[in-house]
Every structure is written in C-alpha cells, then in structure tokens.
Amino acid sequence: KNQVEQSPQSLIILEGKNCTLQCNYTVSPFSNLRWYKQDTGRGPVSLTIMTFSENTKSNGRYTATLDADTKQSSLHITASQLSDSASYICVVSLLPTDSWGKLQFGAGTQVVVTP
Amino acid sequence: EAQVTQNPRYLITVTGKKLTVTCSQNMNHEYMSWYRQDPGLGLRQIYYSMNVEVTDKGDVPEGYKVSRKEKRNFPLILESPSPNQTSLYFCASSYLVTYEQYFGPGTRLTVT
Numbered sequence: 001k002n003q004v005e006q007s008p009q010s011l012i013i014l015e016g017k018n019c020t021l022q023c024n025y026t027v028s029p030f031s032n033l034r035w036y037k038q039d040t041g042r043g044p045v046s047l048t049i050m051t052f053s054e055n056t057k058s059n060g061r062y063t064a065t066l067d068a069d070t071k072q073s074s075l076h077i078t079a080s081q082l083s084d085s086a087s088y089i090c091v092v093s094l095l096p097t098d099s100w101g102k103l104q105f106g107a108g109t110q111v112v113v114t115p
Numbered sequence: 116e117a118q119v120t121q122n123p124r125y126l127i128t129v130t131g132k133k134l135t136v137t138c139s140q141n142m143n144h145e146y147m148s149w150y151r152q153d154p155g156l157g158l159r160q161i162y163y164s165m166n167v168e169v170t171d172k173g174d175v176p177e178g179y180k181v182s183r184k185e186k187r188n189f190p191l192i193l194e195s196p197s198p199n200q201t202s203l204y205f206c207a208s209s210y211l212v213t214y215e216q217y218f219g220p221g222t223r224l225t226v227t
Contacts, residue, residue, distance in 0.1 A: 014226050015173050031213050042120075043218030044158070090157065093213060100147070101165050102173060107157035 003027045006090050006106035009081045013080055013113055016078075021109045022092030023073040031093040034074045035064050038087045038108070043064070047075070117142045119204050120207035127198055127225045136191045136222050138206030146212045147189040148173070149181065151202040152221075158205070164189055165212065196226045 010101045011020045025033070028054045036044035048057040048064040050073070056065045061078045077084055090106040119140045123189055126132055140147065148163035150173075160173030164183040180192040187210075193200060205220040 013130070034215075041203075041221065043207070043221055044216075045218070046215040049215060083213055101148075101163045103160055103163075105150075105160070107155070107156045 003104045004092050005088055006088075006109050008109060009107070010110040010112070013111065015080060015113050015115050017067070017080055018110065019077050019086040021077075021081060021088050021090075023075070023106055024054040025071050025073070025090075025092050025104075027092045027094060027104055029095065031095050033066060033073050034060045034093070035062070035073075036091060038089060038090040040086070044089055044096070060072065063079060069103055079102070080111075080113045082113050083112060092114075116170050117217070119206055119208055119217050121204075123220040123222060124220060126194070129227055130197055131195050134193050134196060135225070136185050136193075136204060136206075136217060138189045138191065139187050139188075140208040140217070141187065142217065144187065144208035144210050144217075145186070146210070146214075146216075147183065147206065147208045148216070149179070149189070149191050150207065151175065151200075152205065152206045153202050160223075161204075163212075165198065169194070174181075198226050201226050202225065205211065 005024045007022045034049045035047045038044040050057045063076045066073045089108045089110040092104045122137045145166045149161040150158045151219045162181040164170045204222045207216040209216040
C-alpha cells in the first residue's frame, strides 16, 4: 500500500482563486516532506521542503503546512495563475534507520487553472 | 549552468536489446536516483546512490541495473528490455538525500 496518498486526484480552478491540495501519509516519523510541481512532460521542480518538526513553509504564492498529529500536509496556492496548471506531488523522505535514501511519492494532484 | 542531463531523450527499441540511459550532474552532488513515471502511478523510485560505489534498490528495481563509478554519472542499464519497461524515466540528484532534488529532463523509452 502506498504510504503517501494525495487528494483530490485532479481539480479545476478559476484564475485568481485559491486552492488547497492534501497529502496524507503513514510514514512517521520521517526526515522531511516535500512538495514538487511538475509541468507536463518535464521533470519535477521543488517547491518546499519541511522537516518533521516544521509546521509551515512558504515559497511565493505556495504555502505548505504539516500536521504531524494527523499525519497530513497541505499545499495552498494563492491567487492562482495559468502557469500554476501542473501536477503537484507530495514526497516523504525516510529516516536513516528506515531505508535511508528511499523516497515515497504520492501519485500527484493534477491542477488545471482556467481563465 | 547547474543541471542534470540525460541521454537519450527519446528511445524506441525492441525487446531484449540491451540499452543504457546516461545521467550526469555538474553540481558535485552525492545523492543520485532514478525514477520511472507511468500514467496513474506517479513517480516510482528504481535505484538510488548515496555516493560513489554505494547503490541500493528503490521500489521497482526488477529488470534494471545501475553503477556509480564517478560522482557525476549514474547510468541506468536495461540488460534485456521488455514492453512493460516502456515509460518516462527521470534521473535526479541532490547534495545529500535530505536536500532539494534536481531532476533531469526525462527519457521517454518505448520497448516494442
């Protein structure tokens, strides 16, 4: 079973609106949790990296939050732009005592921003 | 320019014909990793390397081999490709495993 689950699978939003993507994980504790943005046919690009003890991390209009109690992370996109249309991937990096070097990927949320 | 390069970018081959996909990074990164991406399945880790001569299996290593003889290069070898290895492959590197990863442009492989 995948240890990282993302929801929704896809969503469509109007340009200028905000949206929130969810990531639920079972790996706990972990080294860090990352959010990537992947444009179609291209390699993923890192948006944020949070350690297990961090609650929030921002990168421009992208804000990631982490709740270790509920084992959830969210990525909030503010004032969406057409260029935000992409797949957003949640990734968990395991601890040194637990397959150090392995990364667990979510299946991604496909976001489409419409004019 | 700091980057991860992959070659070839596109490859069509036949079942059983050995092939190598090269990956090179110019950032002196210790950690490198290979992934495959299939529709509906997301990215899956094939092999990773913590440093030179140190490699380990990811979640889907069957049918693949890797080597890390130099820090900058991490080739992916398919000894006997099969159609189920048709996929989009990405190589990535980072300073250490806990740091931000930089991905290559991808290699689209088709095995007929």
